[in-house]
Amino acid sequence: MLHGIFIMCAALGWPAALLAAEPGATRIDTEAMAPRMQACVACHGDKGRASREGYLPRIAGKPAGYLYQQLLNFRDGRRSNSTMAGLLAHQRDAYLHEMAGYFAALDLPQAAVPATPVAPALLARGALLARHGDPDRSLPACSACHGSALGGTLPAVPGLLGLPRDYLIAQLGAWQTGQRRATAPDCMAEIARRLGPGDASAVASWLAAQPVPAGLAPAVLASGPAASRAPLACGSVDHPPP
Amino acid sequence: MNRIIKGLATSVVALAVLAAVVAWRNLQGEEPLLPDPPAAVTGDPHAAARATSSTLALGAYLARAGNCAACHTAQGGAAYAGGRAIATPFGNVYAGNLTPDADTGLGRWSAAEFRRALRHGRARDGRLLVPAFPYPQFSQVTTEDANALWAFLRSLPPVVQANRPHALRWPYNSQAALAVWRALYFSPAPFVPDTQQAADWNRGAYLVNGLGHCAACHASRNLLGGAGDLADAGAGSKLAAQHWYAPSLADPAEAGVSGWATDEVVQLLKTGITGRASVMGPMADVVAGSTQYLSEPDLRAMARYLAALPAPAPAAQPWRGSRPADTLTQGEKLYTRHCADCHGAQGQGAPGIYPALAGNRAVTMANPGNLVLAITRGGFAPATDGNPRPYGMPAFDLSHAELAALATWLRAAWGHQAKPVSEVDVLLAR
Numbered sequence: 001m002l003h004g005i006f007i008m009c010a011a012l013g014w015p016a017a018l019l020a021a022e023p024g025a026t027r028i029d030t031e032a033m034a035p036r037m038q039a040c041v042a043c044h045g046d047k048g049r050a051s052r053e054g055y056l057p058r059i060a061g062k063p064a065g066y067l068y069q070q071l072l073n074f075r076d077g078r079r080s081n082s083t084m085a086g087l088l089a090h091q092r093d094a095y096l097h098e099m100a101g102y103f104a105a106l107d108l109p110q111a112a113v114p115a116t117p118v119a120p121a122l123l124a125r126g127a128l129l130a131r132h133g134d135p136d137r138s139l140p141a142c143s144a145c146h147g148s149a150l151g152g153t154l155p156a157v158p159g160l161l162g163l164p165r166d167y168l169i170a171q172l173g174a175w176q177t178g179q180r181r182a183t184a185p186d187c188m189a190e191i192a193r194r195l196g197p198g199d200a201s202a203v204a205s206w207l208a209a210q211p212v213p214a215g216l217a218p219a220v221l222a223s224g225p226a227a228s229r230a231p232l233a234c235g236s237v238d239h240p241p242p
Numbered sequence: 243m244n245r246i247i248k249g250l251a252t253s254v255v256a257l258a259v260l261a262a263v264v265a266w267r268n269l270q271g272e273e274p275l276l277p278d279p280p281a282a283v284t285g286d287p288h289a290a291a292r293a294t295s296s297t298l299a300l301g302a303y304l305a306r307a308g309n310c311a312a313c314h315t316a317q318g319g320a321a322y323a324g325g326r327a328i329a330t331p332f333g334n335v336y337a338g339n340l341t342p343d344a345d346t347g348l349g350r351w352s353a354a355e356f357r358r359a360l361r362h363g364r365a366r367d368g369r370l371l372v373p374a375f376p377y378p379q380f381s382q383v384t385t386e387d388a389n390a391l392w393a394f395l396r397s398l399p400p401v402v403q404a405n406r407p408h409a410l411r412w413p414y415n416s417q418a419a420l421a422v423w424r425a426l427y428f429s430p431a432p433f434v435p436d437t438q439q440a441a442d443w444n445r446g447a448y449l450v451n452g453l454g455h456c457a458a459c460h461a462s463r464n465l466l467g468g469a470g471d472l473a474d475a476g477a478g479s480k481l482a483a484q485h486w487y488a489p490s491l492a493d494p495a496e497a498g499v500s501g502w503a504t505d506e507v508v509q510l511l512k513t514g515i516t517g518r519a520s521v522m523g524p525m526a527d528v529v530a531g532s533t534q535y536l537s538e539p540d541l542r543a544m545a546r547y548l549a550a551l552p553a554p555a556p557a558a559q560p561w562r563g564s565r566p567a568d569t570l571t572q573g574e575k576l577y578t579r580h581c582a583d584c585h586g587a588q589g590q591g592a593p594g595i596y597p598a599l600a601g602n603r604a605v606t607m608a609n610p611g612n613l614v615l616a617i618t619r620g621g622f623a624p625a626t627d628g629n630p631r632p633y634g635m636p637a638f639d640l641s642h643a644e645l646a647a648l649a650t651w652l653r654a655a656w657g658h659q660a661k662p663v664s665e666v667d668v669l670l671a672r
Contacts, residue, residue, distance in 0.1 A: 032631075035595075038584075039620050039634025076318030085317065087634065090530035090624035095631050 033102040039087060040099070048103045050111040050162070057167050058111065063218045064097075064104035065156030069182065069236040071096040078181040080174070093242035110162045110212040118205040122198070126206025129199060130160075137194050140231035142203065145187075150207070152218035156237045162212040168204035176200075183235035190232055264425040268370070271381075271430035272362050275354045293393035301394025304387050307540075308380070308453035309532035313337040323347070323401035328374050329484065331467065333410035335374040343400035356395070357388045362430055370420040372408060373428070378469065381430040382452035427468035442539070446547025449540060454532075459488035459524060460497070473551045480611070485671065486523040487611045489603070492551035495558035496607045499549050507545035508538065513628030517593035518602060520623045522616055530624035558608060560659035565650060569662070573651025576644055584635075589656050595633050600656035610663045611671035613649050618672060642668045 034047075040059070041048055048060035059067060074084035075091065088096065128134070130150070133141040143150055145157050152159035160168070174180035175192035182188065192200070230237065293301075305311065305322075314337045316325035324339040339347040348356065355366045363377035364370060371377065383391075413419045433452060435444040450456050450472070461470040462479050478490035478497075489496035499507045506516050511533035514521045521529050533541065578587075581599075585591050589600030599605050604612050620635035640648065642665040649668070653660035 036631060036633045038636050039622060042620065042636030042638075077316075078318065083637070086619070087621055090526055091622060091632070092625045092630065095625055098631070 028098075028101045028105045030102065030105070033098065037099065037102060040103075043083075045111065047106055047108055049108050055164055055167055057163050059103045060106035060108045061217060062104060062158050063152050063154050063156050064100045065154070065237070066152070066158040067100035067103055068097050068241065069156060071100060073180075073182060078183075080179045097242050107217075109214075110216070116165050116205070116208065118209060122202045123206050123209065125199070126202035126204070129203045130206055134196075134199075137196060139191060139194050139199075142207070144231050145234075147219040149213065149216060149219065150210070151213075151216040153221050154218045157218070157234075159216065159218060160207050161210050161216060163208065165204050165208035168207055169200055172200040172204065185233045185235050187230065187232040187234035264421050267425035267428075268421050271432075272358060272364070273354075275352070275358060277352070277354070293397065297390050297393045298397050300387075301390035301392070301397075303535070303537075304383075304391050304453060305394055306532055306535040307449060308391075308455065309528060310340065310391075312527055312531040313375075314340050320399075320401040320403065322395065322398055323403040324405060325403060330372075330374050330410075332414035333408065335372050335408045335410065336406040337375075338405045339401065339403050340395050341398045341401040341403075342396050343402050346402055346404045347400060348395060349400060353389055353392050356392045357385065360388050360391070361432075363424070363428070370417055370424065372410070372414075372420065373423065373467065376455040376458040378428050378431075379452060379455035379457060382433040382448065384433065387453070423466060423468070426466070440546075442543040442546050443550060445540065446543035446545070449536075449544050450547050454544070456491060460491045473554065478609070480609070481524060484524060485611065485615060487609045488524070489607055489609075489612075490554065491548055493554050493558065496603060498551065498553060499545065500551070500553060502545075502549065504542055504545045504549070507548065508541040509628070511536070511541050511544070512538075513626045514624045515594060515597070515629050515632070517591070518598045519604070520597040522604075522621065522623070523612065526621075526624040529626065534624075534626040534628075561653075561661040562659075563661075565654055565662050569647045570651050570654060572644070573647040573649070574655075576640070576648040577651060577655075580638055580640075580648075589652075594629075596635075599652060600658075605652050606658050606660040608661065610649055610653070610661075610667055613652065614645055614663070614668050614671035617645060617648065 037048075043056050044050070044059050045056075048058065050056070050058040070079065071088060071091075072093070073079040074081055075088035075096070077085065129139065130142040133139045133144065142160060145153070146160050147153045147157070150160045171180060172192045172195065175186075175189045176195075178189070180189075195203075311321055313326055313328055314322050314324050316323070319325055320341070322340040324337045326337050328335045328337060341347040342349045344350055351359075351366050358364050359366070359371060359377070361377060361381040361383060363373065363375065408415065433448050436447070439447075457469050457472050459479060459481060461472050462474060463469050472490075473492040478493070479488045480486075481488055490498060492498050494500055509516045510519055510521065511529060514526065514529040514534070536544075584596040585599045586596075589598060589602075591598035591600075604616065616635070617638050617640070620637040622634045623629060623632040625632055645668045646663050646665045649663035652658070653663065
């Protein structure tokens with residue numbers, strides 16, 4: 001039934017994120033939230049579009065479940081960033097959930113990602129990893145979890161396009177060193193550790209070089225718990241809201 | 243020769259006397275370690291269960307009043323299991339595990355040993371605790387309250403988490419240095435009610451000076467970290483490694499509340515925000531972890547006591563010097579561009595949302611550090627029941643010259659007469 005609604009909304013051109021941000025939960029009070037969220041958009045760009053410097057990631061339109069997880073991770077030290085930890089130190093789960101829903105529901109045009117010259121061989125390796133993975137290293141394709149269009153999947157897997165290369169490399173590196181963690185089982189930490197030398201740079205370069213199709217939004221997958229379809233178990237995917 | 247021997251002998255005697263004084267000062271006022279009454283004997287697994295629910299509730303409340311969890315809980319870690327780093331000018335101190343785990347927590351401690359640690363700064367094995375743990379203030383805690391706190395800590399789920407050794411520099415990491423420090427600055431001071439004062443003033447004094455340990459930040463500290471009194475002249479303290487300045491609670495030009503309505507003080511401590519002020523920095527930690535949970539009568543008592551603190555003399559003088567016109571022009575431009583949308587053209591703010599800047603003492607007090615930090619760090623007020631969805635202020639990425647101009651203009655606007663802020667002030671504040 002819920003699926004039908006999603007498909008109908010998609011057909012009508014409504015952003016799925018608007019509905020899917022908080023399935024069956026409260027309406028998002030955009031008017032009340034926008035003035036409260038100025039501390040966020042100062043760095044993450046106008047309404048969370050992307051930052052001026054091109055490193056800090058776009059947060060607008062990312063799946064609410066993903067954003068909520070990251071807010072918890074920053075506040076509780078599973079992700080290491082003193083600015084984010086300081087901002088969120090004294091905020092409650094319910095408010096973090098509301099913040100996540102607010103930014104997830106924003107449907108804004110993509111900002112251009114600064115282009116970086118990359119060697120063709122590196123791009124080819126990146127394309128292979130993103131589209132097909134590497135069975136020799138037990139690496140699933142990015143698209144296996146992040147959606148065939150790499151726009152993310154609901155409720156909690158983020159899109160990978162429109163993000164700066166440096167940001168993507170930094171995240172993979174942080175997973176490899178334990179600087180970035182998620183609720184166990186930490187699937188991305190496992191994947192990052194399986195990457196070969198140069199793979200992080202290859203896949204990040206390829207992802208950052210892809211144009212972002214207009215209207216790219218997190219995909220709605222077939223019914224059933226998201227975790228059961230993933231190649232690896234991910235503790236943050238089916239995490240309950242507060 | 244005779245002279246040398248005499249001199250040596252005199253020195254030896256003098257050193258012995260000094261050591262004796264240090265030793266005596268360190269044991270002064272300590273109660274004997276009596277065995278606990280049977281219900282709370284060490285290792286008794288049912289001790290917590292035997293503590294009455296009202297004792298446990300009181301203990302939990304007192305742990306809030308003392309904000310124990312703020313230091314004794316690591317970021318995202320188990321409550322009261324310790325591990326958080328406390329930055330001091332002498333190096334990092336790591337708060338200990340207060341849960342009743344036998345090997346890594348307080349599981350083997352007796353109530354008397356806990357009381358001795360709380361009020362006299364001595365661990366179970368007799369070693370001296372570092373005074374980042376505010377036992378000079380906690381020495382005011384009554385035996386009844388200390389026992390309730392103990393019962394509460396015993397009721398926590400035990401967490402296996404070994405204590406991390408402090409990272410203090412020599413000589414501050416030595417027991418001898420701690421003993422000398424204690425001889426100089428620590429006298430256990432059990433709370434004695436002032437019979438000339440009302441009951442609520444006394445209750446406020448007990449909470450502010452005891453478990454609340456307000457003086458740990460808001461009283462000035464000397465070079466060796468000895469804390470003064472809340473009402474000392476020049477009270478207020480730059481906090482080690484945090485950059486924030488803890489303003490004087492007695493000075494009406496800083497955070498003194500003698501001119502405030504009791505209701506407004508209570509509102510600030512309960513919700514973190516009032517029409518004219520919003521807590522930030524380490525005080526946001528205090529509201530978030532402690533004062534928002536305190537009862538209205540207790541907050542009123544604290545407000546009453548704080549309002550009655552004598553203002554230091556002489557009072558702060560208005561700045562009469564000149565300010566460069568181009569600095570003021572630049573500052574006003576920056577204000578209009580970055581600040582006026584929220585804080586208002588007249589600095590009036592929006593009550594309960596954006597604090598007023600006109601008349602705001604964080605803007606005008608002698609130390610401009612907090613003003614600079616508020617602009618450069620921004621942030622959210624702490625979430626409280628009265629303010630569960632706080633507004634966030636952006637961090638402004640301005641140059642030192644711009645920050646100095648903006649702060650100087652703010653300190654001259656709307657009738658303010660505070661000293662200009664230089665680029666060096668900005669550099670020192672960040």
